[in-house]
Amino acid sequence: MKLREIADQLGCRLAGNPDLEIAGVSGMEHAGPEHLTFLANPKYGPKVKHTRASAILAAEEIPGVEIAFLISSNPYLDFARALALFYQPPRPAAGVHPMASVAASAVLGENCSIAPFAVVGERVKLGRNAVLHPHVVIYEGAEIGDDFLAHSGATVREFCRIGSRVILQNGVVVGGDGYGFAKRADGSHFKIVQSGVTVIEDDVEIQSLTSVDRATVGETRIKRGAKIDSLVQVGHACVVGEDNIICAQTGLAGSTVLERNVLLAGQVGASGHLTVHEGATVYAQSGIGGDVVAGARISGSPAFGASEWLRAATAFQRLPEMLKTIRELKKKVDALEKR
Numbered sequence: 001m002k003l004r005e006i007a008d009q010l011g012c013r014l015a016g017n018p019d020l021e022i023a024g025v026s027g028m029e030h031a032g033p034e035h036l037t038f039l040a041n042p043k044y045g046p047k048v049k050h051t052r053a054s055a056i057l058a059a060e061e062i063p064g065v066e067i068a069f070l071i072s073s074n075p076y077l078d079f080a081r082a083l084a085l086f087y088q089p090p091r092p093a094a095g096v097h098p099m100a101s102v103a104a105s106a107v108l109g110e111n112c113s114i115a116p117f118a119v120v121g122e123r124v125k126l127g128r129n130a131v132l133h134p135h136v137v138i139y140e141g142a143e144i145g146d147d148f149l150a151h152s153g154a155t156v157r158e159f160c161r162i163g164s165r166v167i168l169q170n171g172v173v174v175g176g177d178g179y180g181f182a183k184r185a186d187g188s189h190f191k192i193v194q195s196g197v198t199v200i201e202d203d204v205e206i207q208s209l210t211s212v213d214r215a216t217v218g219e220t221r222i223k224r225g226a227k228i229d230s231l232v233q234v235g236h237a238c239v240v241g242e243d244n245i246i247c248a249q250t251g252l253a254g255s256t257v258l259e260r261n262v263l264l265a266g267q268v269g270a271s272g273h274l275t276v277h278e279g280a281t282v283y284a285q286s287g288i289g290g291d292v293v294a295g296a297r298i299s300g301s302p303a304f305g306a307s308e309w310l311r312a313a314t315a316f317q318r319l320p321e322m323l324k325t326i327r328e329l330k331k332k333v334d335a336l337e338k339r
Helices: 003-010 042-050 075-086 306-317 319-338
Strands: 013-015 035-038 055-058 068-071 173-176 181-183 189-191 197-200 211-213 219-222 297-299
Touching (some): 003 068, 035 075, 055 075, 306 319
Parallel strands (some): 055 068
Antiparallel strands (some): 181 189
């Protein structure tokens, strides 16, 4: 593809040879003469001089760099869009494979692709253009919108509801039982029936081996545009807000509410029955024990203000030295008092 064609499709301004042939997109350090690369963070600007790429996506031209530039207001986003010009994952042919199991009462939209060993249960409603890879299981009564994509091993449990353009990566479980037990007088545990459902709204992607539990009563809800990483646990009756980013190994205990545009970094834990308000950022390995105000940045366990936490973490390393200084000062004060 010629560079000018890429510029036109991305809506970028081109500075350089428009007839360059671009065969793909690559990172700056691995790009060759046939590649387009990108610069999203200005601190990596010096590396541009060493790239072998023929062209680069950047926010502005860099003096002294003799390659073509595609000038973009959001180089990282346009890098992602450029990738899609060169690579589209394979799509299986439409139709139901003879080795798939589809209940007679299931309703499939047009152009669905149901792979061997996939199972679609009774009274399932599946929208147009759905792709179920091998060993996907859709339980009874589930309702799923258009352009659904489920990779091998994904499971949607009974009566759950999923919107359009939802992607489930390998091993995702939507609507597994919430973790609910009542203790008997003798100390044993009685399982509480999980009668609620899980609802996944439009444009959500859930990465591998993540579990979104059904509610005891009512619903667990993942709202529009949320992106959930691998190995995340979303407990029963949680709400994950619009356009949330939840990174790997995060755990949300039951009835945690995340408002829109919340970011939880890796290994965050929420103790449940709390609200993280709009636009908050929670840094990695933080433990959330209570509500978080809108726009806050918090760290630590228990988590508190991120800038305060950074000062505390810096001081923590100096505690032995500070303790020694305090003891020496105390000795001097004691000596002065004895005079």
